[in-house]
Amino acid sequence: MILPFSIIVAVDQAxxxxxxxxxxxHLSGDMKHFKTITSETQDPCKKNIxxxxxxxxxxxxxxxxxxKNRYNVVLSRQGRLDLPEGVWPAKTFADIGPVIDQQIHRDRCENIFVIGGAQIYEQAVQDPHCQRIFLTRVMKTFSCDAFFTSYHHRFIERQRSDTMTEKDITYYFSEFQRKD
Ligand SMILES: NC(=O)c1ccc[n+]([C@@H]2O[C@H](COP(=O)([O-])OP(=O)(O)OC[C@H]3O[C@@H](n4cnc5c(N)ncnc54)[C@H](OP(=O)(O)O)[C@@H]3O)[C@@H](O)[C@H]2O)c1
Structure with a gap:
């Protein structure tokens, strides 16, 4: 992608x-955090992607x-996707720039977030424009078939919130920054 962007993800202990x-x-505190981070803009006339x-x-x-209140872009290599009005398809990461420039319009956008899943995260972390990761650490190990591991050697933790507990599950919010 040609613009700076962040990843937002929730991971368990593994x-x-x-x-x-x-x-x-299902952690309602984390859903709220996701909504706040991905929706908030400094300029009320702009939205995030x-x-x-x-x-x-x-x-x-x-x-x-x-x-809601965010420009939604869906990556798919398929020619035809049945998407509702106001949701933009992109066939490659490189296509996202033109979609933003020509269809969403750059001056209407503030921040860009990659919100998953595993395939998209793995590609996104390799892009030097990926500067930050908002990571929720769920302090338990769940049965999973999708993982996000490749941030460890490229990113460093800069901030960490206090822990929260919901339904016996403890978690906290972290911010990671690209090392180079
Ligand atoms: N914990 C979290 O924070 C979090 C966040 C989001 C998702 N998730 C979880 O992650 C899992 C889904 O992850 P996933 O890896 O299976 O799927 P995914 O990354 O959401 O989507 C994969 C699909 O994206 C398209 N794609 C991938 N790379 C592309 C590229 N370079 N250009 C264009 N299209 C591309 C392909 O669509 P086509 O097949 O249509 O071509 C591919 O099948 C779910 O379990 C979900 O709940 C977790």
């Missing part, structure tokens, strides 16, 4: 992020999608 196309946990893989798009319940 860097698990998903099971059978879903999140392995959320970029996700086709499988993550399909995992969001119909009542919650498109994610």
């Amino acid at each position: 860097d698990g992020i998903g099971l059978q196309g879903r999140l392995p946990w 959320v970029i996700m893989g086709r499988k993550t798009w399909e995992s969001i319940p119909d009542t919650f999608k498109p994610l």
